[in-house]
Amino acid sequence: MLSNLVIFILAAFIGFEVISKVPQTLHTPLMSGTNAISGITIVGALVATGMIESPWAKWIGFAALIVATINVVGGFLVTDRMLQMFKPKRRDSKEPSSNAA
Amino acid sequence: MQNIILLAYLGAAVLFILGMKRLQSPATARTGNRLAAIGMLIAVAATLLQQRILSPVEMIGGFVVGAAVGMLLARRVAMTSMPELVAVFNGFGGLASALVAGGEIARYLSVEPGGGAVAQVAQSMAALAPLDVPEAITVVLCILIGTITFSGSFVAFGKLGGHLSGNPVSFPGMRVLTVLAALGALGAGGYLIYGAGGSFEAMDMQAIMWGALALGFLSLVLGIFLVIPIGGADMPVVVALLNAYSGLAAAATGFMLDNTALIVSGALVGASGLILTSIMCEAMNRSLLNVLLGGFGGDNDGGGPAVEGARPDLTVQETSVEDVAIQLTYAEQVIVVPGYGMAVAQAQHQVRELSDMLQAQGVTVKYAIHPVAGRMPGHMNVLLAEADVPYDQLYEMDDINSEFGMTDVSLVIGANDVVNPSARTDKASPIYGMPILDVDRSGTVVVLKRSLRPGYSGIDNMLFYHDNTRMLFGDAKDSLAKLVAAVKNL
Known part of the structure; x- marks a missing residue:
């Protein structure tokens, strides 16, 4: 329990360090991406679904597995969909004198 | 292995x-x-x-x-609806954590007192240890945080998507009921922990079961009560906070299952959500407590006590599409300030078209993005990226504020409170102290707006009456399309 707490606190510090440097431009993908990561509960859901000794535990785990999978798959996909839209300046509009329009 | x-x-x-x-x-x-x-x-x-x-x-x-x-x-999902989707995913994350805790409880309930089913349990892959007090605490946290995240997120989803009223919902005695639900949840959690014990014989299965069920129900109610009094304008903060909760729920699940992957990921997500929450609060100059107590800001334009043109003693200067087109074309630098009104009008593509044409004429075009532009952190950036605006033209508030003094024309499209100079000058204003984009320091400010109605906060915007401000009334998409045509004809 105590060593878990150590891991938790250290991971939180790493999170603060890494995420405070994410620019505002990417805050929405950051949220949906971290959201997908919080779907890591899927691991717990798998453990619960494997509980053969109790049908209740198994079916509750099954429900958890579905919602966690929605979270993981949907989260990563929608983040990817957003990130592919972010493009740097196109070459033709870089020079103010060009007549791209 | x-x-x-x-x-x-x-x-x-x-x-x-x-x-x-x-x-x-x-x-x-x-x-x-x-x-x-x-x-x-x-x-x-x-x-x-x-x-x-x-x-x-x-x-x-x-x-x-x-x-x-x-x-x-x-x-x-449409990019404008991204906040709703993130809210739903948050909710599912929380629900998954609560369900996994429920699964753990169900395992204990399948153990008969006296050890009847223990032999059967032993066949299972994950051996079942008695639920001791520390573990019971993690189970309680898991159900509590997970379920609050779930119901709170779905209320936020309803408010963001317009399925529920975006106005702060409140009724007499609401605060009292919220406190009662919170106390009840604590009591139920305590009852569950009371049922824990060092051995299967010492565990009180009835207490564990009823404690867990009551805790789940009260947490569900609590999540609804906590989010429903918060106004639509504050939803970005709430979504960010629920994001943090979903991480904490995952971490609690990790403590419960003694699983480091869940603990580390949960901590990362929790940190991320908390950072975003504090950024949003700072950008609105409000404390988190102030947001959570609710009652601020309705959902729609004019949700406050506002009347059209709240200052009849002052006049605004209207301008025409042709005049704006000339000003823009002869400018050296133009800064576009998009607000959620632009997204609602779906005018991003027209904005990009206009800025492309201006750039072709040698005008430098930059976009100034306020942290609370849009309905979730960074939302405006995604909407502009969707319209093919290159991300290196998007500037954060702190990076661009010094540039307004050197800017010929600022084009304010569907933004209001984030450019209200009262935040800088008027100590009596409810938004005093909120960091804003200093558009009023540019040569000319052109405001594209439907009418003189105030924004979310229902506060009149003195910017509209400034000497260097010109109002271009009408639908943003329509006005921009006309501007594009006018620039083309010059």
């Missing part, structure tokens, strides 16, 4: 961190997201390996159903 799985979890955690690190630049962000997805795959594969496939049909079925729904949601 156990070591391999632990190493796999460590690998997954490292990939999550590296993935988030790559989100520090739009150029590397996409590979970062993929790294995180690979990390998730490794964590899932390791877990399957550890559990062996005990019930393959259910597991595959769960994966297929969940993946199909997730894919459908991710593909279908």
Whole structure:
């Protein structure tokens, strides 16, 4: 329990360090991406679904597995969909004198 | 075997961190997201390996159903509705944590007092240890945070999507009921913990079951009560906060299952959500407590006590499309200030078209993005990216504020409170102290707006009456299309 707490606190510090440097431009993908990561509960859901000794535990785990999978798959996909839209300046509009329009 | 799985979890955690690190630049962000997805795959594969496939049909079925729904949601969602989708995903994350805790409880309930089913339990892969007090505390936290995240997120979803009123909902005695629900949840959690014990004989199964059920129900109610009094304008903060909760719920699940992958990921997500929450609060100059107590800001334009043109003693200067077109074309630098009104009018593409034409004429065009532009952190940036605006033309408030003094024309499109100079000057204003974009310092400010109605906060905007401000009334999309045509004809 105590060593878990150590891991938790250290991971939180790493999170603060890494995420405070994410620019505002990417805050929405950051949220949906971290959201997908919080779907890591899927691991717990798998453990619960494997509980053969109790049908209740198994079916509750099954429900958890579905919602966690929605979270993981949907989260990563929608983040990817957003990130592919972010493009740097196109070459033709870089020079103010060009007549791209 | 156990070591391999632990190493796999460590690998997954490292990939999550590296993935988030790559989100520090739009150029590397996409590979970062993929790294995180690979990390998730490794964590899932390791877990399957550890559990062996005990019930393959259910597991595959769960994966297929969940993946199909997730894919459908991710593909279908419009970028303007991104806040709703994130809220829903948050909710599912919380629900999953609460359900996993429920599954743990169900396992204990299948153990008969006196050890009747213990032999059967021993056959199971994960041996069941008695629920002692520390573990019971993690179960309580898991149900509490997970369920609040779930119901709170769905209320936020309803408010963001317009299914529920965006106005702060309140009724007499609401605060009292909220406090009662919170106390009740604590009591139920305490009852569950009271049922815990060092051995199966010492455990009170009835207390554990009823404690868990009551806790789940009261947390559900509590989540609704906590979010429903908060106004639509504050939803970005709430969504960010619920994001943090979903991380904490995952971490609590990790403590419960003694699983480091969940603890590390949960901590990362919790940190991320808290950072975003504090950024949003700072950008609105409000404390988190002030947001959570609610009652501020309605959902629609004019939700406050406002009347049209609240200052009849002052006059605004109207301008025409032709005049604006000339001003823009002869400017050296133009800064576009988009607000949510632009997104509502779906005018992003016209904005980009106009800025492309101006750039072709040699005008420097920049976009100034206020942190609370849009309905979630960074929302405006995604909407502009969708309209093909290159991300290196988007500037954050602190980077661009010094440039307004050197700017010929600022084009304010559907933004209001974030450019209200009263925030700087008028100590009596409710938004005094909120950091704003200093558009009033530019040569000319052109405000594209439907009418003189105030924004979310219902506060009149003195910017509209300034000497260097010109109002271009009308639908933003319509006005911009006309501007594009006018610039073309010059």
